[in-house]
Amino acid sequence: MDDRQTDDRDExxxxxxxxxxxxxxxxxxxxxxxxxxxxxxxxxSGATIRNxxxxxxxxxxAVQPHTSAGRVPTARAYRYYVDHLAPSKLQTPAxxxxxEFFASMHLELGRLLKATTELLTxxxxxxxxxxxxxxxxxxxxxxxxxxTGAKTALLVVVTASGRVAQELCRLPEPMTTKELERAEEVLxxxxxxxxxxxxxxFGLRAADVPAPVRSALVVxxxxxxxxxxxxxxxxxxxxxxxxxxxxxxATVQRVLEVLEREATLLTMLGGADGTSIRIGDELxxxxxxxxxxSTGYEIAAGEGRVGVIGPMRMDYRKVISAVEGxxxxxxxxxxx
Amino acid sequence: MDDRQTDDRDExxxxxxxxxxxxxxxxxxxxxxxxxxxxxxxxxSGATIRNxxxxxxxxxxAVQPHTSAGRVPTARAYRYYVDHLAPSKLQTPAxxxxxEFFASMHLELGRLLKATTELLTxxxxxxxxxxxxxxxxxxxxxxxxxxTGAKTALLVVVTASGRVAQELCRLPEPMTTKELERAEEVLxxxxxxxxxxxxxxFGLRAADVPAPVRSALVVxxxxxxxxxxxxxxxxxxxxxxxxxxxxxxATVQRVLEVLEREATLLTMLGGADGTSIRIGDELxxxxxxxxxxSTGYEIAAGEGRVGVIGPMRMDYRKVISAVEGxxxxxxxxxxx
DNA sequence: GGCTGTCAGTCGCAGGGGGAGAGTGCTAAA
DNA sequence: TTTAGCACTCTCCCCCTGCGACTGACAGCC
Numbered sequence: 162m163d164d165r166q167t168d169d170r171d172e173x174x175x176x177x178x179x180x181x182x183x184x185x186x187x188x189x190x191x192x193x194x195x196x197x198x199x200x201x202x203x204x205x206s207g208a209t210i211r212n213x214x215x216x217x218x219x220x221x222x223a224v225q226p227h228t229s230a231g232r233v234p235t236a237r238a239y240r241y242y243v244d245h246l247a248p249s250k251l252q253t254p255a256x257x258x259x260x261e262f263f264a265s266m267h268l269e270l271g272r273l274l275k276a277t278t279e280l281l282t283x284x285x286x287x288x289x290x291x292x293x294x295x296x297x298x299x300x301x302x303x304x305x306x307x308x309t310g311a312k313t314a315l316l317v318v319v320t321a322s323g324r325v326a327q328e329l330c331r332l333p334e335p336m337t338t339k340e341l342e343r344a345e346e347v348l349x350x351x352x353x354x355x356x357x358x359x360x361x362x363f364g365l366r367a368a369d370v371p372a373p374v375r376s377a378l379v380v381x382x383x384x385x386x387x388x389x390x391x392x393x394x395x396x397x398x399x400x401x402x403x404x405x406x407x408x409x410x411a412t413v414q415r416v417l418e419v420l421e422r423e424a425t426l427l428t429m430l431g432g433a434d435g436t437s438i439r440i441g442d443e444l445x446x447x448x449x450x451x452x453x454x455s456t457g458y459e460i461a462a463g464e465g466r467v468g469v470i471g472p473m474r475m476d477y478r479k480v481i482s483a484v485e486g487x488x489x490x491x492x493x494x495x496x497x
Numbered sequence: 498m499d500d501r502q503t504d505d506r507d508e509x510x511x512x513x514x515x516x517x518x519x520x521x522x523x524x525x526x527x528x529x530x531x532x533x534x535x536x537x538x539x540x541x542s543g544a545t546i547r548n549x550x551x552x553x554x555x556x557x558x559a560v561q562p563h564t565s566a567g568r569v570p571t572a573r574a575y576r577y578y579v580d581h582l583a584p585s586k587l588q589t590p591a592x593x594x595x596x597e598f599f600a601s602m603h604l605e606l607g608r609l610l611k612a613t614t615e616l617l618t619x620x621x622x623x624x625x626x627x628x629x630x631x632x633x634x635x636x637x638x639x640x641x642x643x644x645t646g647a648k649t650a651l652l653v654v655v656t657a658s659g660r661v662a663q664e665l666c667r668l669p670e671p672m673t674t675k676e677l678e679r680a681e682e683v684l685x686x687x688x689x690x691x692x693x694x695x696x697x698x699f700g701l702r703a704a705d706v707p708a709p710v711r712s713a714l715v716v717x718x719x720x721x722x723x724x725x726x727x728x729x730x731x732x733x734x735x736x737x738x739x740x741x742x743x744x745x746x747a748t749v750q751r752v753l754e755v756l757e758r759e760a761t762l763l764t765m766l767g768g769a770d771g772t773s774i775r776i777g778d779e780l781x782x783x784x785x786x787x788x789x790x791s792t793g794y795e796i797a798a799g800e801g802r803v804g805v806i807g808p809m810r811m812d813y814r815k816v817i818s819a820v821e822g823x824x825x826x827x828x829x830x831x832x833x
Numbered sequence: 834g835g836c837t838g839t840c841a842g843t844c845g846c847a848g849g850g851g852g853a854g855a856g857t858g859c860t861a862a863a
Numbered sequence: 864t865t866t867a868g869c870a871c872t873c874t875c876c877c878c879c880t881g882c883g884a885c886t887g888a889c890a891g892c893c
Contacts, residue, residue, distance in 0.1 A: 193885060206837050211886065229844045229885045269651060269663040303641055307659040309797070310831070315605060315659040323643040323651040325661055327605040400736065401757050404750030413749060414740030421737050461645070495646070529856055542866050547857065565856045565873045837892075843885085854875085863866075 177213045182242040186474045191231035236441025259486045263494040278398025284483040287471035293394040294463025306345040311335045322462040328384040344377045359390040430455040458488040460495035513549045518578040522810045527567035572777025595822045599830040614734025620819040623807035629730040630799025642681040647671045658798040664720040680713045695726040766791040794824040796831035
């Protein structure tokens with residue numbers, strides 16, 4: 162009997178919380194007890210809802226902008242909502258658009274990822290991000306050393322899965338075309354077929370070639386490691402939506418800052434394996450109306466990540482299904 | 498005597514116009530006759546200035562936000578200002594920063610251009626854009642065909658000046674690794690050393706190889722033309738500044754739209770040879786508080802363009818000298 | 834003990850009025 | 864042609880007030 166009572170109460174509490182979150186997502190306004198009542202269809206009085214809401218506020222799930230306003234859900238409320246209350250994902254017509262998109266889009270990876278952010282933005286109306294797979298661990302298929310100056314050369318690495326990395330090398334001393342060609346030959350002979358890694362040592366410094374060529378090769382080997390260590394490409398799309406998503410100039414600016422700072426972006430997207438949802442202060446200490454939904458994808462060239470950046474009050478169901486749908490199709494597409 | 502009088506009047510008119518523009522650039526507020534008087538040091542009365550201003554308004558150089566406000570310069574006024582009244586460029590300490598930047602920055606072209614936009618933004622506090630040289634006309638140094646799927650291959654082209662172009666090819670039929678290798682060989686033999694152009698015909702369809710390989714080569718040749726026709730890379734930096742530059746959410750949004758739309762961006766930067774300054778309605782028909790200062794640069798790999806996007810009321814002297822300085826150093830740097 | 838109806842109280846917001854300030858256009862005179 | 868003076872206009876800010884929206888508390892009811 163006691164249990165039953167507890168169950169009832171918790172059930173109602175959840176229902177109120179759910180209504181609070183969903184109504185606020187829908188309208189963006191503080192939610193009043195009356196609204197909750199109408200939206201849940203509960204057969205209790207407004208006063209009861211008010212008590213419930215007051216208790217939710219005490220537990221940190223809601224705040225009042227001012228005394229006589231309704232409640233606004235906190236990051237914690239959204240977190241609880243997506244963990245326990247969000248309706249199960251639905252197969253939406255969006256899925257078809259995603260499939261069609263990938264069926265019709267024939268682009269090299271970089272441009273494909275850029276286009277993918279546009280798709281995600283179209284689907285969700287929020288800015289989005291795609292991260293390409295890094296070069297680490299790729300098998301080298303071809304290398305080139307292109308002379309770009311008296312003391313500079315460009316190292317181009319093409320990997321077996323079709324990634325291309327470029328790295329500028331500062332040669333220790335001016336080199337003739339002949340010498341550079343020699344270096345290119347040796348490089349290709351030694352490196353092609355191998356994996357590139359951040360720690361990789363191909364023993365180029367011990368190559369049996371004239372000294373100037375050898376010293377160039379040392380620089381090139383460093384560049385090779387550099388290329389492998391370099392953070393993956395980041396593509397951002399849909400910034401034009403920002404002004405409609407956040408109606409506050411200060412917030413827009415802070416989001417723009419985040420989007421320009423790749424490092425921040427990478428940590429925000431998170432490295433979890435599956436879908437990651439980060440809400441409000443889970444992203445950074447300074448409070449901000451921000452939530453990030455992201456998920457990983459896997460293709461021949463490695464693993465990457467796609468995600469959407471929006472306000473806390475977003476339609477998580479829709480966004481999650483868009484992000485996961487895109488990620489899945491992206492993987493399938495590249496596996497054909 | 499008449500001439501002298503005319504000269505005097507025009508001189509004063511210009512002085513008033515100059516003060517109007519400079520004061521408005523400085524403060525962002527409508528400029529009153531009193532302010533003009535103080536700023537010019539003219540020895541006439543306020544009433545005279547008011548007459549002058551009224552006449553400028555009739556000629557379309559100024560507008561009044563409302564009856565009892567000062568004047569705000571129009572796009573036409575800025576245009577006249579930069580054409581006739583702007584003080585000659587000054588060698589600023591900024592020049593040193595630019596030189597140091599390029600001396601210390603050792604990056605491959607794409608990343609260098611991205612970093613360049615950051616430099617321009619640092620110097621001017623405005624968002625900036627850099628356009629890389631296109632691939633057209635480049636000499637092919639190496640080509641690769643990388644299998645990325647049963648019916649897809651990636652074409653990689655490395656040019657003599659170190660540009661790398663990638664293009665996905667949809668093969669008409671599944672191909673074996675052997676066949677693709679054969680295609681790659683033929684491609685390299687025919688194309689390396691040639692120029693790639695949008696119209697280029699390398700006669701690959703007539704190659705003396707088995708039919709499937711030949712049909713693949715036809716697709717590859719098309720991809721080659723595609724790669725050459727592709728619009729040059731566009732790098733945008735400093736969007737985080739936008740919220741401080743324009744205090745109006747609608748404007749911020751429109752500028753973000755412009756920055757995301759490469760086509761618009763390209764036409765906005767203009768194709769003029771030297772420095773181009775486009776103000777207000779010179780950029781697009783819909784009125785907008787926007788001005789673009791851009792200039793071309795020339796490096797081994799071809800010609801590109803760098804520019805800054807700001808409000809009409811920007812410090813043109815500073816921005817022009819920053820853009821031109823960056824462009825010049827960029828050219829020098831790549832010519833070492 | 835929890836739920837309900839009620840009512841006073843709080844707060845934000847929109848609208849109106851008024852005064853100050855800024856700046857102009859006009860006019861008549863030098 | 865320029866100047867001084869003046870009346871006029873318009874915005875901005877502040878204050879006030881009334882309205883509407885909600886809540887919290889309380890006392891009674893199931």
